Amino acid sequence: MEQFVQQVLNGLTVGSGYALVALGYTMVYGVLKLINFAHGDLFMLGAYLAMTAAVSCRAAGVASPWVVLPTIFLVSMGLVSLAGVLIERTAYRPLRGAGRLAPVVSALGAAVVIQNAVMLAYGANYQVFPEGLVPAVRWAVAGMSIPVLRVAMLVLSLILMGVLYLFIQRTTVGAAIRATSLDHATARLMGIDINRIIMVVFLIGPALGAASGIMIGLYYRQVYFTMGWIYGLKAFTAAILGGIGNIPGAMVGGMILGLFETLAAGYISSAWKDAFAFLLLIAILVLRPTGLLGERVVEKL
Amino acid sequence: MRKLPPGFWLGLAVAAALAYPWLVNDYWVDVMNFCGIYMLLGLSLTIIVGYAGLFNLGHAAFYAVGAYTTAILSTRFGIPSLLLMPVSALAAAAFAYVISRPIIHLRGDYLCVVTIGFGEIMRIALINNPGGLTGGVNGIIGVPRPDLGLFTVRSVDQYYYFILFFIVLFVWGMGRLERSRIGRGWTCIREDETAAEAMGIDTAFLKLLAFVLGAAGAGLAGNIYATKMTLVAPEGFNFWESCVMFCIVVLGGTGSVPGVIVASVGMAALPELFREFARARMLVFGLAMVLMMIFRPQGLWPSAHWRRQVSGPAPDGEGVRQQDRVGGAGCWK
Numbered sequence: 001m002e003q004f005v006q007q008v009l010n011g012l013t014v015g016s017g018y019a020l021v022a023l024g025y026t027m028v029y030g031v032l033k034l035i036n037f038a039h040g041d042l043f044m045l046g047a048y049l050a051m052t053a054a055v056s057c058r059a060a061g062v063a064s065p066w067v068v069l070p071t072i073f074l075v076s077m078g079l080v081s082l083a084g085v086l087i088e089r090t091a092y093r094p095l096r097g098a099g100r101l102a103p104v105v106s107a108l109g110a111a112v113v114i115q116n117a118v119m120l121a122y123g124a125n126y127q128v129f130p131e132g133l134v135p136a137v138r139w140a141v142a143g144m145s146i147p148v149l150r151v152a153m154l155v156l157s158l159i160l161m162g163v164l165y166l167f168i169q170r171t172t173v174g175a176a177i178r179a180t181s182l183d184h185a186t187a188r189l190m191g192i193d194i195n196r197i198i199m200v201v202f203l204i205g206p207a208l209g210a211a212s213g214i215m216i217g218l219y220y221r222q223v224y225f226t227m228g229w230i231y232g233l234k235a236f237t238a239a240i241l242g243g244i245g246n247i248p249g250a251m252v253g254g255m256i257l258g259l260f261e262t263l264a265a266g267y268i269s270s271a272w273k274d275a276f277a278f279l280l281l282i283a284i285l286v287l288r289p290t291g292l293l294g295e296r297v298v299e300k301l
Numbered sequence: 302m303r304k305l306p307p308g309f310w311l312g313l314a315v316a317a318a319l320a321y322p323w324l325v326n327d328y329w330v331d332v333m334n335f336c337g338i339y340m341l342l343g344l345s346l347t348i349i350v351g352y353a354g355l356f357n358l359g360h361a362a363f364y365a366v367g368a369y370t371t372a373i374l375s376t377r378f379g380i381p382s383l384l385l386m387p388v389s390a391l392a393a394a395a396f397a398y399v400i401s402r403p404i405i406h407l408r409g410d411y412l413c414v415v416t417i418g419f420g421e422i423m424r425i426a427l428i429n430n431p432g433g434l435t436g437g438v439n440g441i442i443g444v445p446r447p448d449l450g451l452f453t454v455r456s457v458d459q460y461y462y463f464i465l466f467f468i469v470l471f472v473w474g475m476g477r478l479e480r481s482r483i484g485r486g487w488t489c490i491r492e493d494e495t496a497a498e499a500m501g502i503d504t505a506f507l508k509l510l511a512f513v514l515g516a517a518g519a520g521l522a523g524n525i526y527a528t529k530m531t532l533v534a535p536e537g538f539n540f541w542e543s544c545v546m547f548c549i550v551v552l553g554g555t556g557s558v559p560g561v562i563v564a565s566v567g568m569a570a571l572p573e574l575f576r577e578f579a580r581a582r583m584l585v586f587g588l589a590m591v592l593m594m595i596f597r598p599q600g601l602w603p604s605a606h607w608r609r610q611v612s613g614p615a616p617d618g619e620g621v622r623q624q625d626r627v628g629g630a631g632c633w634k
Contacts, residue, residue: 035410094595100409102598104356105551108544109590116584229540233417240414275425278418285415286403 002144007266008259013150015258016157020212021235022242022250023164024205030181030245031201032096034103038087038110039209040232041118042080044225046210047217048118050076051129058130068133076214077207083114084206085199093195111229119225129221153215160211161251164204168247173200181245209235230274234261237281243291252293318465322458329573330457336569337464338526343549343561344471345518350547351556351604352484353511354491356413359420360546362400363516365427365538366393367523372441372533373434382528383447383454386521393520394513401512405505408494420543427535440534444527460529467525471518472558478514487511491556552593554600563601 021043028036053072062068091110095103137148168174179187180197188194216231217223238257242249260280265273284291322330342364349357367389375382404415430437447454447463454463478484486507489497498504527533549568553560572582593600 033410035414091591091595095598098594098598101356101551101555102594104410104413105548106591106594108548109587109594112544112583112587112590116581116587120581120584230421233421236414237418240411271429272425275422275429278422281418282404282415285407285411289407289411 002142003266006144006146007262009146009150009154011259011262012255013154013157013258014262015238015255016154016161017212017216017254018231018235018238018257019161019251019254020157020208021232022238022254023161023247024209025232025236026239026242026244026247026250027177027201027205029239030247031177031198032092032103034092035107035236036092036205037104037107037232038091038114039205040228040230040235041111041114042084042087042206042228043209043213043231043235044223044228045083045114045118046076046080046206046213047223047227048122048127048225049079049210050214050217051127051223054130054133065134072133073211073214077210080210080213081203081207084202087114088198088202093198115225115228122225124225126222126224129217129223131221134218149219153219156215157212160208164208165247165251167204173197177201234274234277237277240281240291241284243293246291246293249291249293253291256292322461327457330461332569332573333566334457334460334464334529336565337461337468338522338529339546339549339565339569340468340562341464341471341522341525342519342546343553343565344468344475344558345515345522346546346550347515347556347558347561348475348478348518349511349515350550352479352491353487353508355508355511356409357416357512357515358413358540358543358547359416359418359423360515360519361538361540361542362416362420362423363393363397363519364523364526364542365423365533365535366396366516367520368527368533368538369427369435369441369523370520371524371527372444375445375528376441376443381447381449382445382524383449383452386524389524390517390520393523394517397512397516398509401509405508405512417540417543420538420540424535424539427538435535438535440532440537442532444531444533446531447528454528464525467521468562472562475558483507483510548590552590552600554603557600557602557604560600560602560604567601 021039024039024042025036028034028039050072053075054068057063057068057071062071087110091106092103095106134149134152138145139148139151140146168177176187176192176197177200179190179192180194184194187197213223213228216227234257235254238253239250240253241257242251242253257277257280261273261277264276268276321333342360345363346357346360349355349360370389370392371382371385374380374385374388400419404412407415427435427440428438435441454460486497486502489500489502490504490507494504526537530537545568549561549564552567553562553564572579575582575585578585
């Protein structure tokens with residue numbers, strides 16, 4: 001029972017990480033109908049930039065976590081947002097309306113560029129976060145030992161998702177994003193600047209992905225330049241699971257995927273953990289291609 | 302200059318291909334051998350992506366089935382690897398049939414994602430060594446060279462001609478296929494699946510057939526790879542391999558056989574020429590992918606059928622249909 005509760009908590013934490021990354025996929029897919037293959041690598045870039053920021057803070061003699069943590073989040077999320085916008089400008093915008101194949105290849109190319117740029121800048125080995133950025137405190141609750149960092153990650157992810165949800169549902173810009181994802185031409189007729197909306201989407205999505213990358217970096221304390229790929233693919237699975245283009249769907253999908261994966265790893269086999277995620281993806285697409293919360297979409301090749 | 306007949310250029314290309322091992326040293330012959338394996342993979346993927354228009358980013362899974370079939374059967378049961386060529390092709394085709402069957406109704410991006418998923422599941426399965434068959438992370442070593450007593454393939458030059466034979470076979474077969482009733486059916490599906498279905502084309506069957514034939518080609522390439530390397534390991538079949546194959550097809554000019562040949566030569570030879578920048582070459586590769594799509598989305602050697610499809614003016618496919626009416630790829634010639 002205690003093992004089960006701990007697995008569930010782990011699953012929710014992992015899942016909230018997937019959900020944050022999945023939001024970026026789902027928002028981009030919503031407005032551009034494009035799988036942003038570079039998104040997972042932006043997640044990885046976020047983790048690397050946070051590590052650099054943390055090392056710089058250390059070098060400057062700043063040690064208080066109340067200063068260091070907000071700094072690394074701000075620096076990393078801000079820079080990754082800019083990278084996201086840059087990618088959209090250079091690799092996606094020139095190809096808007098150019099068929100289906102070209103943007104896919106361009107997105108893969110952008111992913112290769114980010115990955116290898118990070119590899120060239122930092123080297124191909126594992127990189128380690130500085131020690132003691134967050135206190136390794138554990139709570140003892142009813143015979144279980146729960147790491148505070150896990151709980152903090154879960155809470156922070158939920159807060160970020162809540163803020164995003166309110167932003168999309170309650171603000172004018174949010175309404176414009178929803179309108180753009182429904183129909184570009186009509187949204188433009190309503191006076192919405194499509195390019196600006198797409199830019200906003202490419203600011204928010206990567207920032208959330210970076211936040212997830214930072215938390216993963218803080219938790220495991222090591223980062224690797226290819227980590228964005230598999231993590232991104234699973235986050236994309238989460239987005240499809242919930243119904244691609246659907247923001248609450250991405251949140252729910254992330255949580256379910258995290259729970260499913262952790263429980264399957266814990267009770268069946270941890271070596272096949274990643275395969276379970278993809279099996280779930282295939283099962284969902286075969287049985288319910290629109291995802292759990294997705295509406296019926298008319299797919300056009 | 303007077304226009305030379307197309308047969309002249311074809312003859313020149315064949316002569317150059319035959320003479321190549323005499324003109325360069327063993328190192329460059331070996332580079333071309335690897336390039337040849339990518340050519341076979343690119344050609345087989347062209348059937349799926351180029352002819353039928355099905356996005357497949359998990360082609361390495363079929364390649365892996367072929368390579369591991371050869372490696373397992375030849376090292377465990379001592380079956381000559383040359384005899385395993387058709388077995389590998391059939392195994393890959395059967396595997397493709399089994400996995401494609403439930404997903405064949407998916408379209409576009411969804412299909413693309415599912416094939417990525419299959420590719421990853423395959424890689425994880427190979428690493429996890431089910432039943433002690435695949436040898437886990439280390440893979441299987443000691444795959445024998447093709448050897449049937451009278452006919453052996455050992456040296457790099459022999460491999461060169463061996464691979465060249467299969468490339469010629471693929472190119473010939475694909476040319477026949479493209480112009481056949483099946484090939485025209487694929488064209489229709491690629492251009493407009495709904496319309497093709499309405500015209501009475503059995504789309505599910507033809508799409509499955511494209512997967513099965515493409516996979517058989519990849520299985521054959523897997524056999525050649527396994528005997529050439531004499532070892533197989535999961536890392537040779539990861540996502541980037543699938544990605545490189547997909548890029549060879551698209552950068553060459555989707556659906557274009559000469560395009561695949563040009564792109565795979567470029568993909569294999571250019572990194573060798575720029576050895577000193579080895580660390581940055583993937584970065585350059587990524588940049589090339591983006592720039593190609595922006596400035597030359599139709600690829601290096603575009604296929605006439607695809608020219609409008611990829612760079613067409615309207616995203617809703619209007620341009621494509623217009624092109625067809627004006628004498629593009631007619632379905633019912």
